[in-house]
Amino acid sequence: MLVTGIKSKPVYAPLQADTRGRYHLMLGMGVGAAPLLRVIFEMQSAAARVLKNTRVLYVPDGGSATPEIERFRAAAVGNAQTFPGTPALLEEFRSTLARSLMGTRLYVAGTESFIGLAMKIALEFNLNKDEIRAEECGTSARRVYCIHCRATTENVRTNIASCVGCGRWLLVRDHYSRRLAAYMGVMVDAEAPGELPPLKEMFL
C-alpha cells in the first residue's frame, strides 16, 4: 500500500520557480500556501519582474484566510484571489485555461485530491507535463471512484469506505486514473457478502 508503489499515480516535477515561463499560474489550498510562497520568494530573488505576471488562486483552510492571502499580496504577486472552496477555484482555473496564453507555467500545491482535480482539468486542456509542477501536502485522503455505480466518494481516509452512490463497501485499490482524478473502488465483500476486513485509517 506504499504510495511509491502505485504505478498509475503520476509523479510531478517538484515545485520550484521556472523563470523560463512568461506567465505563472499558482493553485493552492490550505497548507499548500507554504510551498507556493517558497516559489514566490525564489522568483523575487531570481527575477522579480515575473511576479507581475503571476496569479494565485487559493482556498484557505477555515479560519486562517487573511494571513496567507496577505502574504501573497505582500510578496507583490500581480493578482491573488481566495475562493470559498475547491469547486469555485477549479471553475476559475478552467476559465483561465480557456483564455490562457502560451508560455504559462502551472504550479499546484495542496492535497493529493486537490492536485488530482486540478490535473484532470489541465489534461482536458492538453497542458504538457513540463508545463506543470505540483507538490503534495496536507491530507492524503483519497477520491474513490466506484467502478460499479460510477459515483465518486470524497475524502476517504480508510482502507474500505461506503460508496456515496450505491452504499457498497469499497476496497480502495492502488490504481489511479488522471482522467477521473480518483482511485478505483471495488466492492470488498463481493466474494463473501458481509465479510468485511477491519476498518483501518490508511490515508491521513
Place this chain on the structure above:
Amino acid sequence: MSAVFNLHETFRDDFSYRNSARAIRRFPLPFSEDSYMYSVNIEPHLPGPPGSVTEFAFDVDEHYVAECRERAIVLAAEPLRYQALPHMMSSQWDCLELIMESLARDYPTHFSLAKQGNRWHWINRPLQIDQHFTFGDTATLPRQPLDYITRQAQGDFVVMDQREGDLWTEAGMVTTQADWSLDFDLGMTFKEWHGPVPLAHELGVFDRALKFLLNLRLGQPVRRLNWTMTIHPRLDTSPENYPQWGTDRATVTAQNAGDLVHLRVELQGLWRLPRSNAIVFGIRCYLVSLRELATVPKWARRVHRVLKDLHPALVDYKGLTRYRDAAVEWLAPFDDGSPTTPGTAPE
C-alpha cells in the same frame, strides 16, 4: 475453416458454453513448461499450422455467433464498455479495415468485402449483416467504425495512440475482460494501464514491452499469450460486474472444480495501423473447463504442476486465492508424476 457455430450456447445464467473435442485440441495452452513466471513472451504473429488458433490473423471458431450475441447483451446494459476519445476516429477506420479485410480473406464462406473506391460492401453471413457504406464517412455506418466492427468480432480490442514516446489507451471495446476496466483506464499511458500487475514492473517487463511496441511495424503484427482462471465459462468478468460474479469463487470445491473452474487464455495480438500510426491490441479470450482440459493427459499434468507451484503474488493478483487448492486437488489424480514433453502441443 468451415466452422459449425454453437448457436445457442451462453456465457451467463445457465452457462451452456462447451468446447467440442476439436476445440479442446486446438486450445492455446499458455504453459510451455511445468512452471510459470512473467516474461516478455512476444513473437511474430505469423500463420500457424492449419486448424490452429493462429492460422489466421483473427481466429473465428465455433463460438463466434454466441460471443457476438454475448457482447450485444453486455453493451445493451452498459454502453460505456465501448469508448473512444474524439481524436481516435482515424484509428477506428484503420481497425475496421484490418478486421474486415482479414475476415473476408481468411473466411470467404462467412464474410465478403467488395470495394469500389471508397464505397464498400460488407457481408457477414453468420450474423446476417449486409452493409453498404463509404469508408471514412461515419454517417454511412449505424455506429462508430470501431464499435460497428468489433460487435462482429470475438475478443476485446483496445486502441493505443502513440505519442511522446508512450502508448495511450484511448479507445476500446471491452466486454470479455479479466477484471480490468476500460472506463477507468481510458486515457492512461502504457505503464499506468498495467499499474496493478504485480512483479512484472520490477522484472522490467513493461519497460521492454513498451520499447518493443513503440517500434512495431506495419504489416509485422506480434502476439503473446496471457492467462488467468474463471469460474463458469463467463466472458464478462469485469470489475464493473464483480458483485455479480465474485460469489462464484466461494462455491468451488475439490468435487466440482472440474466443471466450475476454467482456464482462461488470452491470445493477444498487436497490429500497427496504417493511417493513424496507432496500435490495435486484440485480446481474444479462450475458455476451457478443467474437465475438458484433462482429456489431454499431458495438459492435466502440466496445469496441475503450474497451479500447485504458482507464485503467491500471482495467485492473489489472478484472484485464485479462494479456489486454487480445490483446483489442484481436482487435478491431482491426473498427475502420475511422469515427465511432460517440451512445448504446448497436446502430445
